[in-house]
Amino acid sequence: MTLDRFINRPVLSTVISIVIVILGVLGLVSLPVVQYPDIAPPTVQVSTTYTGANAQTVLNSVIAPLEEQINGVENMDYMTSTATNTGAATIQITFKMGTDPDMAAVNVQNRVAKAQGLLPSEVTQVGVITQKRQSSMLMIFSVSDTEDRYDEAFVENYAKINIIPQIQRVKGVGDAMVMGADYSMRIWLNPEKMAEYHLMPTDISGVLAEQNIEAAPGNIGERENQTFQYTLRYKGRLSQVPEFEDIVIKANPDGTIIHLKDVARVELGRVSYGFSGKVNGHKSVTCMISQMAGSNATEIIQDCEKLLDDAQKGLPQGLKITVAQNVNDFLFASIHEVIKTLIEAFILVFIVVYIFLQDMRSTIIPSVAIPVALIGTFFALYAIGFSINLLTLSAMVLAIAIVVDDAIVVVEGVHAKLDQGYTSARKASIDAMRELGSAIVSITLVMMAVFIPVSFMSGTSGVFYRQFGLTMAIAIGFSALNALTLSPALCAILLKPHKAHGEEEESLKQRMGTAYKAAGRTMYQRYAESIGRILHPSITLILVVISILGLIFGGFNFDSHPVITVILSIVAI
Numbered sequence: 001m002t003l004d005r006f007i008n009r010p011v012l013s014t015v016i017s018i019v020i021v022i023l024g025v026l027g028l029v030s031l032p033v034v035q036y037p038d039i040a041p042p043t044v045q046v047s048t049t050y051t052g053a054n055a056q057t058v059l060n061s062v063i064a065p066l067e068e069q070i071n072g073v074e075n076m077d078y079m080t081s082t083a084t085n086t087g088a089a090t091i092q093i094t095f096k097m098g099t100d101p102d103m104a105a106v107n108v109q110n111r112v113a114k115a116q117g118l119l120p121s122e123v124t125q126v127g128v129i130t131q132k133r134q135s136s137m138l139m140i141f142s143v144s145d146t147e148d149r150y151d152e153a154f155v156e157n158y159a160k161i162n163i164i165p166q167i168q169r170v171k172g173v174g175d176a177m178v179m180g181a182d183y184s185m186r187i188w189l190n191p192e193k194m195a196e197y198h199l200m201p202t203d204i205s206g207v208l209a210e211q212n213i214e215a216a217p218g219n220i221g222e223r224e225n226q227t228f229q230y231t232l233r234y235k236g237r238l239s240q241v242p243e244f245e246d247i248v249i250k251a252n253p254d255g256t257i258i259h260l261k262d263v264a265r266v267e268l269g270r271v272s273y274g275f276s277g278k279v280n281g282h283k284s285v286t287c288m289i290s291q292m293a294g295s296n297a298t299e300i301i302q303d304c305e306k307l308l309d310d311a312q313k314g315l316p317q318g319l320k321i322t323v324a325q326n327v328n329d330f331l332f333a334s335i336h337e338v339i340k341t342l343i344e345a346f347i348l349v350f351i352v353v354y355i356f357l358q359d360m361r362s363t364i365i366p367s368v369a370i371p372v373a374l375i376g377t378f379f380a381l382y383a384i385g386f387s388i389n390l391l392t393l394s395a396m397v398l399a400i401a402i403v404v405d406d407a408i409v410v411v412e413g414v415h416a417k418l419d420q421g422y423t424s425a426r427k428a429s430i431d432a433m434r435e436l437g438s439a440i441v442s443i444t445l446v447m448m449a450v451f452i453p454v455s456f457m458s459g460t461s462g463v464f465y466r467q468f469g470l471t472m473a474i475a476i477g478f479s480a481l482n483a484l485t486l487s488p489a490l491c492a493i494l495l496k497p498h499k500a501h502g503e504e505e506e507s508l509k510q511r512m513g514t515a516y517k518a519a520g521r522t523m524y525q526r527y528a529e530s531i532g533r534i535l536h537p538s539i540t541l542i543l544v545v546i547s548i549l550g551l552i553f554g555g556f557n558f559d560s561h562p563v564i565t566v567i568l569s570i571v572a573i
Contacts, residue, residue: 024375027382144284156180172295406483
């Protein structure tokens with residue numbers, strides 16, 4: 001197919017550009033919006049609790065067996081472990097970039113299953129949790145008791161039971177958690193009473209394990225001569241303080257029975273008192289929401305805020321939800337500045353092109369190339385799994401000045417033919433494209449070859465520069481397609497022979513254009529003469545090379561990416 005077809009059939013050229021724009025709009029509304037690309041390597045977290053154990057005991061009896069089995073799992077990079085004096089054990093397994101997080105979690109779970117038999121029975125009863133770690137924190141909010149009606153345990157468990165499950169169902173939420181502790185029946189042993197009755201703490205825990213259980217008592221009346229059968233029902237696990245107080249510990253020789261309330265104080269409290277939060281001096285609980293990889297942060301936060309507004313209406317009297325931190329604040333501010341720069345760049349490019357071409361018809365043609373190339377780029381970004389972030393938007397800002405080059409080459413080529421005396425803009429466009437078609441393709445390939453190699457970089461820097469470089473290359477590719485199809489068709493329709501311009505108008509704009517060209521020629525001639533007198537070309541080359549080398553090795557600091565600091569303080573006391 002020759003390029004003449006697109007000039008002779010402007011509708012075909014227009015339809016191609018319209019299809020590109022439509023696909024770009026579809027990609028734009030489907031792309032996830034984030035601040036930066038996901039550069040965190042896949043991480044799997046293994047966690048459990050050994051109630052009553054100190055950090056050293058947790059390390060020796062829980063973490064050591066798990067680490068021994070997990071070590072060497074496929075694509076593992078490194079592993080870190082944490083043990084606390086509250087009995088909590090956490091192992092973070094970090095995998096190499098590009099590892100499928102779902103498969104990584106499955107592989108780790110298989111290794112954890114091998115270590116189950118080596119763990120204390122108390123740990124296996126609680127369970128060992130293996131889950132993908134969500135590192136993209138989106139929102140922090142708190143539920144506070146503004147009237148001091150409830151205790152912290154009530155506020156924590158209300159949020160965990162009534163609010164968190166709804167948030168976890170929001171599309172795109174990877175994890176939602178409450179930084180607090182569950183309800184727990186606290187049994188405070190009396191050492192003097194325990195010694196008086198010759199009891200040990202293990203006696204109490206053994207009795208609790210025997211009597212606080214779920215069991216199936218079975219049926220009565222299973223003999224063949226009995227018609228009816230009765231299924232026995234058992235209360236199951238205890239839930240009230242009096243029920244725990246009445247647990248039988250032992251029977252004395254004189255027939256008296258020792259109950260739990262005789263040797264201990266029982267109360268409904270919290271599993272751990274290591275968490276305590278306040279908002280404006282009132283008791284509160286802090287909740288955190290994390291983003292699922294590949295989701296739209298803006299939409300998730302909007303859905304969560306709407307859900308929290310609805311939940312606020314149904315809260316018990318005195319409770320209030322307060323959003324403490326929201327990544328949308330910084331995200332919107334950053335993207336707003338980039339979009340503002342994008343608009344300013346478009347306006348400046350339009351003005352510069354108009355100044356040099358000095359014709360509104362000629363300026364419109366390269367100006368149309370900008371939205372077609374940039375909007376079409378969004379579809380390509382969606383197809384290859386990228387996102388709308390500061391890097392891709394910054395690449396588009398820089399691409400504005402590049403995508404107009406091909407269209408300007410086409411317009412200048414057609415104007416050159418018209419200067420030669422062509423009386424038909426269509427004929428001038430056909431002849432110009434026969435000469436410029438291969439040149440445009442060559443220019444495009446060279447420009448794309450500059451940016452595409454960065455996609456082969458590895459590591460964190462590769463993730464950053466891959467999206468930037470490929471966005472530039474894709475935008476340049478669409479600009480070349482536009483220059484080969486729509487731009488020559490518009491030249492054939494909009495441009496007129498130069499004689500017609502001279503005959504129709506002798507206006508202020510034309511006189512200003514003539515003066516501008518004359519001033520430009522004069523400035524160029526004087527500049528060339530002065531440079532020729534001052535420096536010899538060989539001397540100039542040597543000075544330029546020395547200056548560049550000096551800047552590279554002495555004046556620049558090299559980093560893989562710029563340092564951007566966002567201050568967020570979370571203080572644990």
